[in-house]
Structure formats: structure tokens, C-alpha cells
Amino acid sequence: MSVLKITDVSKVFAGNTVAVDKFSLDVADGELVCLLGPSGSGKSTLLRMVGGFERPSGGVITIDGEEITHLSPEKRPTGMVFQSHALWTHMNVFKNLAFGLKLRRLPADEIKRKVEAVLELVGLAGYGNRLTHQLSGGQQQRVALARSLVLEPKILLLDEPFASLDQHLRERLREEVRDIQQRLKITTLFVTHGQDEALSMADRIVVMRDGRTEQIDRPDVVYRDPKTPFVAGFIGTMNLIEGTVSNGVFIRDSLRVPLPIADGPAILAIRPESLDLVAAEPGMARVHRVTDYGTHGLVDLDLPDGERIKSMVSHPDLFKAGQGVDLNPTAIAAFRDKMQVYRSQT
Numbered sequence: 001m002s003v004l005k006i007t008d009v010s011k012v013f014a015g016n017t018v019a020v021d022k023f024s025l026d027v028a029d030g031e032l033v034c035l036l037g038p039s040g041s042g043k044s045t046l047l048r049m050v051g052g053f054e055r056p057s058g059g060v061i062t063i064d065g066e067e068i069t070h071l072s073p074e075k076r077p078t079g080m081v082f083q084s085h086a087l088w089t090h091m092n093v094f095k096n097l098a099f100g101l102k103l104r105r106l107p108a109d110e111i112k113r114k115v116e117a118v119l120e121l122v123g124l125a126g127y128g129n130r131l132t133h134q135l136s137g138g139q140q141q142r143v144a145l146a147r148s149l150v151l152e153p154k155i156l157l158l159d160e161p162f163a164s165l166d167q168h169l170r171e172r173l174r175e176e177v178r179d180i181q182q183r184l185k186i187t188t189l190f191v192t193h194g195q196d197e198a199l200s201m202a203d204r205i206v207v208m209r210d211g212r213t214e215q216i217d218r219p220d221v222v223y224r225d226p227k228t229p230f231v232a233g234f235i236g237t238m239n240l241i242e243g244t245v246s247n248g249v250f251i252r253d254s255l256r257v258p259l260p261i262a263d264g265p266a267i268l269a270i271r272p273e274s275l276d277l278v279a280a281e282p283g284m285a286r287v288h289r290v291t292d293y294g295t296h297g298l299v300d301l302d303l304p305d306g307e308r309i310k311s312m313v314s315h316p317d318l319f320k321a322g323q324g325v326d327l328n329p330t331a332i333a334a335f336r337d338k339m340q341v342y343r344s345q346t
């Protein structure tokens with residue numbers, strides 16, 4: 001059942017910037033949905049409208065069937081964690097967490113029990129007396145998360161919560177947050193422009209562009225079956241090759257790939273891991289560079305007209321710069337007029 005329902009929500013800022021454009025989304029109970037998109041695509045604005053920090057110009061937001069579109073943040077059953085954790089530096093960790101519960105006039109022993117339980121949950125048991133500046137960046141972000149969770153919101157809103165942390169810590173925290181989210185079964189909306197973060201954490205990903213949805217799907221589907229060239233180019237590495245289809249064959253320079261669609265221009269999409277190479281002279285392409293990553297190799301290739309494409313190979317030592325190769329795609333998709341028009345079944 002959907003808990004959060006966003007219907008035709010828009011935000012137009014002064015000066016006529018359309019940040020969010022008639023956006024709709026249903027989020028199911030206990031689901032974690034990532035809003036993923038390039039800078040300026042409207043992710044934060046949308047999240048802030050759900051949290052009550054930005055007023056929609058149009059549309060309706062409901063939680064559990066109740067309209068909250070114009071309620072102030074503290075009247076909503078939402079908890080938001082921002083990129084910069086915005087903890088109160090003059091209070092210790094316990095007081096940071098207890099503050100919201102005190103406003104709700106809970107008895108002191110209940111506040112203590114709840115705060116200690118949530119500190120345990122985020123791996124900070126025993127840190128209650130620490131001042132926040134005595135904590136590392138990762139610990140501060142855990143406190144920010146705990147401060148939201150202790151109020152038991154129906155919807156957790158996370159706005160790039162790991163952006164200020166280093167790569168290693170970011171990976172660890174995203175696993176922890178996903179574990180906590182699944183344990184609590186808390187419905188979560190998560191903003192990121194990191195595709196790894198979205199692919200590894202989300203139940204579903206909303207790929208946003210110019211304030212609109214480009215695609216909503218499970219992470220593996222978004223990766224395997226992008227519906228538009230934008231999503232294909234945005235998620236993972238993709239060779240997007242423009243060419244022409246004639247009599248069921250895609251043609252770009254000396255590249256020929258069977259493609260059973262009507263004649264006309266098309267964009268062929270091939271993941272590097274779906275592009276096998278066979279040594280051939282002169283061949284369809286020439287090896288520009290071979291990079292050996294230990295577990296696999298990446299071969300940069302030039303088509304005769306200079307277009308650069310990539311192939312992932314398991315034996316990089318078989319290839320060297322300057323060598324000619326034929327290209328043998330094992331899985332392809334094709335786009336025309338910004339829509340997917342073909343996908344092979346492999």
C-alpha cells in the first residue's frame with residue numbers, strides 16, 4: 001500500500017525557474033526510493049516540499065491518505081536528514097536527541113529509554129555525553145540520523161546525507177543506513193547524485209531530469225533496461241553510438257550490427273561488458289588503450305571516424321594499442337526519437 005503519494009507537484013521559483021514539473025510518485029510502506037539525477041534536476045526541491053521546507057506551486061502530497069501539502073515541517077510525520085548535519089553544537093548528543101521528545105512532553109524516563117535505544121541502533125551506545133564537535137564526521141551524521149529516527153517519523157527524508165564524507169566512510173554508512181531502514185521498515189525517500197549509492201541502496205530509483213521523471217524502476221532494471229538515451233548515458237558506462245539503420249542493419253562507419261527496426265537514424269547502446277572483441281585486420285575499430293584493473297580490463301577503441309567506445313574484457317593481455325578488432329555485441333538496445341525502440345533478449 002502506498003504511504004506517500006505525490007501528485008502533479010510543481011515548484012516554480014521567482015524568475016520562472018521550473019525546478020519541479022508536475023511530478024508524481026507513490027512510495028509503498030517500508031520502501032526506500034532514491035531520487036537520482038544530475039545537479040539541478042530538482043531532487044532536493046522535491047524532497048524539501050515533502051518535508052515542508054519548500055512550498056509547492058501546485059499539486060498535492062498525502063501521507064497515509066491525509067493531505068500535508070501546506071503543513072509546516074513540525075506538523076508532518078516526516079524526519080529529514082540534511083547534507084550538513086546541523087546538530088546543535090552547544091548540546092551533547094543525548095540532548096540533541098532528547099530535544100524533540102521534550103517538545104512532545106514525554107516523561108523523562110521514556111525519553112531516556114528512546115534515546116538510548118536509538119543510539120544503540122546507530123552504533124553510538126555510550127556516546128550520549130559527548131559534545132557533537134568531539135565526534136567524527138561519520139559519527140555526527142549518525143547522530144543526525146538518530147535525531148530524526150528518535151521521533152519515529154512515518155517517512156524518513158535523506159538529502160545527500162553522506163556527501164561530505166570520504167568514499168570509504170560513505171560506503172560503510174550507506175550499508176548501515178540500509179540495514180537500519182530495513183530493520184525499522186521505515187518508508188524512505190533518499191536524494192543522491194551518486195549512482196552507486198542509488199544502485200546499492202534503493203528498492204526503486206527515480207531518475208530525474210529537468211524536474212520530471214525520466215524513468216522509475218528497480219535498480220537492476222534501470223541498469224539493464226534504460227528506457228531513454230538519457231538514462232542509458234547517466235547510469236553506468238554505456239557506449240551510445242549514433243548511426244543509420246538500413247535493411248535491418250545498423251551502420252556507423254565500418255561498424256555493422258543487425259538491428260531489426262525500420263530504416264532511419266538510431267542510437268545504438270552497448271554496455272562495455274556486452275561488447276566482445278575479436279582480433280581482425282583492418283577490423284571495425286582500432287585499440288587505443290588497454291587498462292588492466294586486475295579483475296578485468298578496459299579497452300578503449302576508436303572507430304575509423306574517431307568515435308571512442310569501450311569494451312570490458314577478461315583477458316586484457318590479449319590486446320594492445322594499435323591493433324585492429326571486430327566488434328561483437330552480445331546485448332544491445334536502440335533508441336530513436338529519445339525512446340527505446342529495440343532491446344535484445346540476452
Ligand SMILES: Nc1ncnc2c1ncn2[C@@H]1O[C@H](COP(=O)(O)OP(=O)(O)OP(=O)(O)O)[C@@H](O)[C@H]1O
Binds near residue numbers: 019039040046
Ligand atoms: N531557492 C531557490 N531559488 C531559486 N531557484 C532555486 C532555488 N532552489 C533551487 N533552485 C533552482 O531549482 C532547480 C533545481 O534545484 P535543486 O536543488 O532541487 O536540484 P538538485 O537536483 O537537488 O541539484 P543538486 O544535486 O545540485 O543538489 C535548479 O535550477 C536550481 O537553481
